[in-house]
Amino acid sequence: MQLNHQEIGIGIIGCGRMGNLRSSISRNNSSVKYIGISDIDSGKAHQLGERINADIVSTNNSDIINDENVHALIVSTSEPEHYKPVISALERGKPVLVEKPIALSINEAEKMVEAAAKNSTSLHVGYTLRFNRHYLIGKQQIIENKVGNILSCVGRFNNTQRTGAEILKRSKHISFVNDALTYLVDLFGWYLDGKIPKEIVAKGHGKIYRKDGFDVDEIAAAIITYDDGTIVNLSMGYALPKNYPSHGRLVRAEIIGENGLLFFDDDRKEHIGFSESGMHHAYVDTDTEMGFLTSNASGNWAVDKYWGPFADETRSWLEFITQGIACPNTTGEEGLQNLKITLGIEKSIKLNETIKLEV
Template sequence: MKTQRKEIGLAIVGCGTIGRIRAELARSFPGVGWIGLCDIKSDIGEKLAADVDADFYTNDYRELLKRPEVTATIIATDENFHFDPTMLAIEQGHDLFIEKPLATDARQSAQILAAIEAAGVDAVVGYTQRFRRRFLTIKEKLITGQIGDVHSVVTRAFMNRMVPIATTRRTQERATLTPMVVSGTHSLDMSMWLMEGKTPKSVFAQSCDRVLSKHGTKDSTFGVFTMTDGTIWSMNISWALPEVWPGAVYGLEIGIVGDKGVIDIEDTHRDVVLASEVAQGGGYVPEGFVAPPRHVDFLTSYPPGDLHNGQLWGPMREETNAWYQRLYSGQATPHATAADGHRNLLMTMAMDLSAKRGQPVDFPVDPDELMRELVG
């Protein structure tokens, strides 16, 4: 049977680092016939428009998303500003790629999911690590029952503190910009994807803020989930490691124990180490922030991938091109769904709520209750 192909008219709202990556890949994808861009910062947006030879540029997302050429939209704004452009894109009937999270307000996240389901649009959420070869291999082993029924999982994420400093500098609305909501969501999504079919029953978590309180966020959050089938899962993240930490961005460890075997994942990037008299850059270095020199680096720890010859190679390239193929030819892909994204947000916020209360939180959790207690 011949595959039906549908040319893509692409709108990208947000022309920062991630919007740029996905726009450059779009220009190289033969199924993308039209590209429109939007950013409130004209210098950033106009430069990207020139670099990818965009067909249209504006500072107003409404003007872009109402263009008749647009069939699909990427939402790549800062985390706090996803809601309005996402809802308009849904109203316009566009296929959607939304950078995580769906929203930083649980009530808005629920509205987005409900609107997506009511409109019947195809929407995915940016959880790039699903497209790395090692995790796809592990997923296949779990699907085919190689370790039997999973009953115990341990997840640990370590991050350089340049990430939270960069994130919190962009806004004063920081109540929900926590290590779990912003960054722990990646390792949470990965763990839940590998535990597909399991449902959380309760979580007990604790947090501390000795280092990053001056930036309006927490240092670390550790929690234990109990699933409805009795599985236990420890989910821990610290994004307060010093600026000189050799892992420029993300280091992850996951242990998955089943009744017939175990999968032990060491994804800390310590297998490729660079040591040099030349100071190393990389990672999310916020504008105006002067980090101390780093002379040792765990290479390949930048989640989107790595640069070679001016091009990004790695999971974000795979994820983005797979989405374009999904739209163009109907190819099945491992993207996170909007339902996955909403579930992830509620689980990360439930950890924050448990840490604030000092007691377990049961699922399902109510978005109104989460926002009332976490934000006020």
């Protein structure tokens, strides 16, 4: 249930990179009149609180969740810490936007979805890939039946070893399948709305990160078969050289239907910057001489404002809870399905066998 208040208070749980961006975007939204933030790291919490002029800052999540001036929550903690604040907020009837993946276990994700339904409130999951304009336009073509019944989807996702190392530094519990390939799982699941995934066959290969003690594959590929025979073919690599000039994910996606097709080339080579003083890589906080200017997945700061999919996603959610405007944000149910598929891919890789899904 959306709030439909014109003016609301927002609580931000977690003051890392995502929490910083969400809070800055929220603070600049005319409907947000109150912001509370919390993080177990007091230094992070107070630094962000001072920067955005937060109304309340705490190291205790409950202070923010229980604040009567906070009407909705954004949970931007690391993945293993999603569950408790999400459940606590939903049990109080407060809408929640949680970063992807929704959780690291199906049990926790199912309880989140159940709590939202039981308390007549809304749960959404942050999947910024949907909010690239071309993918939104693609969805509209599908809605207008320009493509017809979809027969197959093919997607490829690449990123650099430097970004991969940063992800693993942030959370040793995550895998690249659950952290990154999940974006394509979400995108194609959105496009295939109403079709049910039934079977997964996947393979993985890893050498690079195991040298540093991380038990993860930098290469993975999967075939997902849906109930009507539709085939989704996915591949992912976090093996590009450390200094490759991409500052984020590089994606290609192909959707073939009975009446049409959608081809997306998202390798981001169309806008290039070069500087002897360095092009800043926001995610890993370093500089490269050359950079693909629009390759940062979430977006970019420019002329004192954050632009791109992450900002559009946040504003879309805020419009939904304040004005009741329908939003294309990933729902809790969709986030749960994404998790089941990505965990199925990981299980197929580990066991070297076909996995049957119950979705």
